Amino acid sequence: MSDGTTMPEVIRVMVVDDHAIVRRGLLAYISTIPTFHMIGEAASGEQAIALLNEWRTLGQPLPHVVLMDLQMPGMGGIAATETITRTHPDVKVVVLTSFGEVERVHVALAADAAGYLLKDADPDEVAMAIRAAVTGGMHLNPTVARQLTRRITAPPAGLTSLTAREREILILIAEGKSNRDIAGRLTISERTARTHVSNVLAKLQLSSRTQAALLAIREGLVPPS
Incomplete structure (x- = not known):
């Protein structure tokens, strides 16, 4: 088209x-x-x-x-x-x-x-x-x-739907890192970091970074602060 x-x-x-x-x-x-x-x-x-x-x-x-x-x-x-x-x-x-x-x-x-x-x-x-x-x-x-x-017709659910990079992003979110912090840590652009964060939230069916952080703690990806 x-x-x-x-x-x-x-x-x-x-x-x-x-x-x-x-x-x-x-x-x-x-x-x-x-x-x-x-x-x-x-x-x-x-x-x-x-x-x-x-x-x-x-x-x-x-x-x-x-x-x-x-x-x-x-x-x-x-x-x-x-x-x-x-x-x-x-x-x-x-x-x-x-x-x-x-x-x-x-x-x-x-x-x-x-x-x-x-x-x-x-x-x-x-x-x-x-x-x-x-x-x-x-x-x-x-x-x-x-x-x-x-992926559109049968999206996987939960942490198993995340790639290794997206799990890394989730951990950084749980550690309170901003998109800019994530970009610097992973040597990617801030726009790419923002896209990764959006993908993580969408896959986990979450609406906020706070929810993502709580999930990461509950699943043992990061220790509770």
Whole structure:
């Protein structure tokens, strides 16, 4: 589904991945499609943002779509996606990662990613996701989409529904840590911390951090103060 945005004659693409072999493979594939043009690559979130800022300062065309890895040294893909979508709102980010956990998908979409692909995706699916992002749509890997559907229709309950990271978040909530404190402790952005907290409360069907703290104490995750 798209919002009716016109497809450009040439779609400019940028790839952000810390593995050179992945970047080379995507470059080779994109070069075979006449309507796609690779205009840049980066090995980290910081490098990607620096390139985008430089191009904008020089008045050079920005990519229509950035293919973004999640797990990279330094600034990860989520933080980079948040920054890019905030500072360059016309640039769409499609996540291309090896990780298909529902929680990662939720965080990526909360960062305004315009698609989520796994690295075993067929090349045609990558092209489909790029085109969807350009026209205001969103493409999710079929496996990821099924997982999201199952989560919606049959959500797990209680502490067993939390990932290891979310249990860590719950403990920090119980220790009275703010979103800013959590972000600093886990080396993530405050926005990502806020999203994690919201996910924890939603999964546990709680309406406040105080309720979450009481649950963590009752379940023995933290000692009573």
